[in-house]
Amino acid sequence: MLAPVTIREVMNSTVETIPPETPAIEAAALLYTEGIGSLVVVRDGTPVGMVTESDMVRLLAQERDAEEVTAADCMSAPPITIDVDDSIALAVERFRDHTVKKLPVMDGEELVGIVTTTDLSYYLPHLARKATERPTDREGQTGDRHRRTRVDTAYENDDWSFESIGERDDHIDLGDVVKFSKTLSETDVEAFAEASGDTNRLHLDAEYASGTRFEHRIAHGTLVVGTVSAALARLPGLIVYLSQDVSYLGPVDIGDRVTAVCEVVEELGNDRYRLTTTVTREDGTQVIDGEAVVLADDIPDTA
Known part of the structure; x- marks a missing residue:
């Protein structure tokens, strides 16, 4: 990062x-x-x-x-x-x-x-x-926004938490927000290194990392961005990633708890949506900023 x-x-x-x-x-x-x-x-x-x-x-x-x-x-x-x-x-x-x-x-x-x-x-x-875009005018938005719960998201963990706020439970609307939080543990970092093949010593070797600009081990940047994907999975529908624009603003220490927040800012048509995507550490420091475009398919009937 x-x-x-x-x-x-x-x-x-x-x-x-x-x-x-x-x-x-x-x-x-x-x-x-x-x-x-x-x-x-x-x-x-x-x-x-x-x-x-x-x-x-x-x-x-x-x-x-x-x-x-x-x-x-x-x-x-x-x-x-x-x-x-x-x-x-x-x-x-x-x-x-x-x-x-x-x-x-x-x-x-x-x-x-x-x-x-x-x-x-x-x-x-x-x-x-x-530097060039104008602020989005959100005035005039209507609707009774409420917290909603996904019932189809399996494999939950006691350390994880998520929140989803929107007008409807079965459809994505402009202004919908989803949040996902988890602690990036030692086990997460080692498992990600094994799964991805990213064995950069900055993430795995404390002695080596002490000599870098960070002075200690930090979590993989892509692992941190993965919490954005986890948040998007809590949107209504079967969410398919189409693109992700990411800027890394700062490091995340191993053991930090991070929160990804995704907000729908534009409906692109054909069930496609543009969202702002951010990740912050528990102390409020923003470490990720960017945008994503997703496709929301119908959830398949597996009954």
Whole structure:
């Protein structure tokens, strides 16, 4: 599982810069020939603005002379920057709050790189989505929501607990929530290593794990995500996984109790649904975030 990731680990250290007096036509040519989407405008080594493809489009729409206009005339200023040691979560907040897709990266007063929403998507896809999507408006939802119990889910364990909240017992609706909790024990970790073949010493060898960034053994990330699947199994119907988008936000220690929470956020038609999927530790720390798409078939009659 991922430890906190900083901008230093995801940024592109190659960044194209131009001075403010650069003619816009030259800036446009540089964007085209280099196959890039933005240029950082720098004065005396300090970023003072950004020229993007959108700025070039706006320049054309305003019918301004690209040979007479300079980068200073068409740039977006001041630039929204981020520090090289800031977290990628902070970068997402700035992408969202300032409606930009690229951030110059600073190390003190020095420009050292650039980071984009695409760069982040490789590490935390759920945050990249949040950088551009609008909050879902849940107002106007109606219905008498209640806790429901699945009677067909076998093989329960005394350590497990689950909760399912929805309007109906026999159908999935927008806003339905299912939760599943269990302790990830030593036995679970060893059994998962055997079943999956993932014998990474980080999960099995205490002495080896003590020398890693985590300083002790942790549970497999995929084992933690498995609790999401367990929660989804408590939805009405025979649930078939179609896709799962996962971001690992932090480690889970062996012996931690975790809770997976899945909420239906979109009906896709043909008995398919999109859900947000999260997992938290008992202390409330979120360790998994993502989305799933499932198909809800009818439960077969085995009588």
